[in-house]
Amino acid sequence: MILTVVAGVITDSSGRVLITQRRADVPFAGCWEFPGGKLNPQEAPLAGLARELTEELGITLTAAQPLITVHHDNPLTQRRLWLSVYRVTAYHGQPNGCEGQPLRWCDPQTLDPAEFPPLDRPVIRALQLPNLSLITPEPTGDVAAFVRQLERALQTGIQLVQLRAKSLTDGEFAQLAQQVSGMCQQYSAQLVFNRPLASLQRGTFNAIAHHGWHLTAADLSQLTQRPTAPALLGVSCHTAADLRHAAQVEADYALLSPVQPTRSHPDAQPLGWEQFSQLVATANLPVYALGGVGREHLIHAQQCGAQGIAAIRGLWRDQSQHQATAA
Numbered sequence: 001m002i003l004t005v006v007a008g009v010i011t012d013s014s015g016r017v018l019i020t021q022r023r024a025d026v027p028f029a030g031c032w033e034f035p036g037g038k039l040n041p042q043e044a045p046l047a048g049l050a051r052e053l054t055e056e057l058g059i060t061l062t063a064a065q066p067l068i069t070v071h072h073d074n075p076l077t078q079r080r081l082w083l084s085v086y087r088v089t090a091y092h093g094q095p096n097g098c099e100g101q102p103l104r105w106c107d108p109q110t111l112d113p114a115e116f117p118p119l120d121r122p123v124i125r126a127l128q129l130p131n132l133s134l135i136t137p138e139p140t141g142d143v144a145a146f147v148r149q150l151e152r153a154l155q156t157g158i159q160l161v162q163l164r165a166k167s168l169t170d171g172e173f174a175q176l177a178q179q180v181s182g183m184c185q186q187y188s189a190q191l192v193f194n195r196p197l198a199s200l201q202r203g204t205f206n207a208i209a210h211h212g213w214h215l216t217a218a219d220l221s222q223l224t225q226r227p228t229a230p231a232l233l234g235v236s237c238h239t240a241a242d243l244r245h246a247a248q249v250e251a252d253y254a255l256l257s258p259v260q261p262t263r264s265h266p267d268a269q270p271l272g273w274e275q276f277s278q279l280v281a282t283a284n285l286p287v288y289a290l291g292g293v294g295r296e297h298l299i300h301a302q303q304c305g306a307q308g309i310a311a312i313r314g315l316w317r318d319q320s321q322h323q324a325t326a327a
């Protein structure tokens with residue numbers, strides 16, 4: 001049996017999101033959740049969301065966009081629950097706990113998955129992650145120029161940076177990472193290191209503040225559970241099996257590639273947007289589109305269910321810089 005639940009993320013003018021507490025006499029009693037509920041038979045998702053938000057909060061929904069859809073199979077009840085979460089982008093009225101439920105407005109970065117039903121974990125991650133993810137190109141020797149260009153990219157609003165420098169030794173990487181980490185902190189951007197799993201597990205870069213890990217699909221396949229060390233764990237995926245494994249080890253997000261033909265991997269067979277959306281639909285974690293994409297593909301990627309796009313070339317220098325360089 002399939003049960004479909006819709007929920008809405010309502011945001012106030014300072015970016016805080018509204019969460020509500022579940023009653024004591026229902027499953028997941030006392031947990032916090034995003035307001036919403038079960039769809040009625042034949043009910044369209046947005047109509048169901050509008051009904052639930054009126055019943056629970058006394059507001060009138062006028063616009064919403066998909067954020068993420070996640071699912072859970074319960075082997076005991078043989079029930080699959082689909083939870084589709086929308087960002088509420090416009091509504092009328094003032095939210096109230098119409099059913100006596102407590103309400104809280106929270107900074108998304110402070111949401112604690114332990115206070116929510118387990119299915120909300122990827123939903124919370126989706127709220128905490130930006131929609132653009134920069135992968136740095138291979139550094140070519142001039143570290144100062146590399147860091148300057150990174151700063152320009154951060155100034156365009158990049159909030160998630162993957163430092164990828166395959167040609168550097170661990171020692172060289174650590175030196176560069178110190179500077180990159182300082183720069184990312186200055187712009188409040190999240191930073192992940194793309195290094196072999198063994199180096200990351202050895203704690204080679206532990207002295208460098210506040211970084212997460214990014215693992216290749218090959219390294220992901222070595223994991224049997226989420227490593228305890230990084231606060232943020234990103235993984236590269238190319239297949240449905242990779243995505244399943246990423247969700248099993250509770251990675252925070254995946255980069256799924258290549259969506260389109262790309263110069264960096266000319267021999268790889270592109271997924272195309274249709275297959276990309278099919279894979280994202282059951283991924284159970286936030287997924288970025290990677291491979292031959294840039295900012296101009298962001299809206300399309302999100303329409304395909306993605307968190308956003310990840311790119312090297314497409315985000316390292318933005319279009320205006322390209323034009324300035326060309327001119």
Ligand SMILES: Nc1nc2c([nH]c(=O)n2[C@H]2C[C@H](O)[C@@H](COP(=O)(O)OP(=O)(O)OP(=O)(O)O)O2)c(=O)[nH]1
Nearest residue numbers: 005006007027033034035036037038083117119120
């Ligand atoms: N609304 C909501 N439900 C969630 C979230 N996360 C999550 O696992 N769920 C699950 C819990 C429940 O199994 C199911 C929602 O069912 P529910 O019984 O609360 O829905 P409802 O409001 O239609 O309740 P009712 O009228 O039938 O009493 O979805 C979430 O963030 N929001």
